[in-house]
């Protein structure tokens with residue numbers, strides 16, 4: 116029996132069992148070495164899926180910078196900090212108190228990684244008390260994912276159709292709200308997919324597979340269905356290839372909205388709105404001016420634009436400029452517990468986990484995602500605990516915990 120199935124609980128409890136009792140039978144589903152997850156998953160994926168998840172924009176420079184920049188920061192441990200419990204990971208953002216400071220980043224088409232796709236990751240998120248962000252490009256409907264997520268905290272990520280399709284956007288938002296998605300994440304960096312050589316070489320677009328995976332949100336939407344029928348004189352199921360092509364043009368309209376268009380979302384969404392994909396201080400200030408509740412400092416894991424800055428460097432600058440005015444969330448390049456600690460110290464209140472949980476999904480479905488989340492949280496707790504940092508509140512964990520040096524690698 117592995118520890119995910121057993122009653123051993125979280126990774127810290129597992130650690131206590133191993134170090135304290137040497138419980139050999141309680142093996143993890145796969146390694147605790149977070150640096151090995153990608154390599155293991157690579158061996159288990161088709162060429163197309165591998166190219167899709169591991170692929171980056173052009174030369175991969177942005178992705179490499181995302182990783183390298185973490186190493187410029189070091190957590191300086193403090194000694195003789197008297198504590199009697201493990202550090203609290205509780206975080207406060209978007210008017211909520213949440214038990215842990217990580218969330219599942221929105222990732223589309225998850226069935227190319229495991230037949231259960233989003234259903235497995237949403238169930239794992241709920242069981243680990245980690246918020247789940249549903250992608251507009253999911254391979255399952257939001258209704259099915261909501262069911263799998265049960266009482267979990269779930270948020271909705273919008274790929275935003277052009278203004279001429281505001282009726283579709285309104286319909287999607289209404290469904291999301293009705294199914295318990297409480298916060299809206301609007302991804303701003305992907306109105307068109309980036310220049311990704313892996314997918315171009317494989318001539319691969321997951322939407323255009325024969326099963327047109329990734330269009331579930333559209334196919335289940337009454338407005339999209341009606342429009343398709345009016346235009347083509349048939350149901351979506353009778354012409355999946357055209358339906359997929361049409362859906363792509365809806366959620367990737369080719370051109371960006373403007374700041375003024377946010378008013379439409381505010382009118383149609385009763386809850387917090389978070390802009391995902393912010394990198395510049397100017398845009399962070401604009402988000403504040405436009406009354407947004409949060410921003411995700413993110414460059415989409417370097418998948419959209421090459422030659423960009425490291426996202427963690429942007430976080431530092433944005434945090435100094437607007438950290439007290441708007442909730443900051445962060446992603447891009449987070450691979451281990453100490454990366455999470457550094458992002459929190461630099462001002463993020465929540466850190467989104469992207470590729471690592473996809474590797475978990477490949478390696479072990481729901482249990483694999485749980486293992487990745489538990490492992491990252493266990494590691495984060497130990498990094499804080501041994502650093503003499505009793506909680507992640509600003510009082511204890513802030514930039515004073517970190518030392519900066521130029522990266523030598």
Ligand SMILES: Cc1cc2nc3c(=O)[nH]c(=O)nc-3n(C[C@H](O)[C@H](O)[C@H](O)COP(=O)(O)O)c2cc1C
Nearest residue numbers: 168220221222223250302415416447448449469470
């Ligand atoms: C396979 C894959 C699919 C993704 N799909 C979406 C998506 O549908 N919507 C979105 O906002 N971001 C999407 N992202 C970006 C993630 O939400 C997140 O920003 C990114 O993975 C962070 O970088 P990292 O995984 O390198 O840490 C996707 C990322 C990957 C790897």
Ligand SMILES: O=C(O)C(=O)c1ccccc1
Nearest residue numbers: 222223224252305329418
């Ligand atoms: O690949 C991505 O980064 C992404 O955002 C996406 C877009 C469409 C379908 C699936 C994922």
